[in-house]
Amino acid sequence: MNNWRAKLYQFMQGRYGFDAFGQFLIIASMVVILLSNLIRFRFVYLAGIALLIYAYFRIISRNIYKRQRENQKYLALRAKFSRKKKGGTVNNWKGGNTNTGYGPGAAGGNENENAQFSFYRCRNCGQTVRVPKGKGTIKITCPSCGNSFIDRT
Ligand SMILES: [Zn+2]
Known part of the structure; x- marks a missing residue:
C-alpha cells in the first residue's frame, strides 16, 4: 500500500529536496503562468514553465552543496530586500484623540498604557x-x- 512512498523515499535518497528558494520558485512559476494566461504572451508562459522545471530540477538534484549555496544567496537577497522595505516606507497612522481616545481603555488611559504612547501637538489646530x-x-x-x-516615535 505504501509502496509508492517507499519508492519515492528511495528516489529522494541523496537528492536535495525542497527549501525556501524552491518554494519561491514554485510560487513564482505559478504566478508567471497565471499571468501568461491573462496577457496571452507565449514567452511569459514558457518562462513560467522554465521556472517550474528549474524548481523540480533543484528538488531532485544530487549537487546538494550547490543547491544550498543558491538557497543561501536567495535568503540573503530576501533579507536585504525586506530590510530596505522596512527602512524606506512611511507607515500611515491615524493619531488617537487624547479626549475621545483610541483603542481599549483610552478614556483616562492608565499609566502603564500611556507609557507605550508618544504625544504630539497638532501643528495645525x-x-x-x-x-x-x-x-x-x-x-x-x-x-x-x-x-x-x-x-x-
Ligand atoms: Zn489638528
Whole structure:
C-alpha cells in the first residue's frame, strides 16, 4: 500500500529536496503562468514553465552543496530586500484623540498604557494626538482637523 512512498523515499535518497528558494520558485512559476494566461504572451508562459522545471530540477538534484549555496544567496537577497522595505516606507497612522481616545481603555488611559504612547501637538489646530511608541517614521493624521505630519516615535 505504501509502496509508492517507499519508492519515492528511495528516489529522494541523496537528492536535495525542497527549501525556501524552491518554494519561491514554485510560487513564482505559478504566478508567471497565471499571468501568461491573462496577457496571452507565449514567452511569459514558457518562462513560467522554465521556472517550474528549474524548481523540480533543484528538488531532485544530487549537487546538494550547490543547491544550498543558491538557497543561501536567495535568503540573503530576501533579507536585504525586506530590510530596505522596512527602512524606506512611511507607515500611515491615524493619531488617537487624547479626549475621545483610541483603542481599549483610552478614556483616562492608565499609566502603564500611556507609557507605550508618544504625544504630539497638532501643528495645525493644537490638538494633542497620541500614537504608539516604536513605530519608526510614521505619518500621523490629526483626528480633529485631518492635518497630517510625518514624525518619528
Ligand atoms: Zn489638528
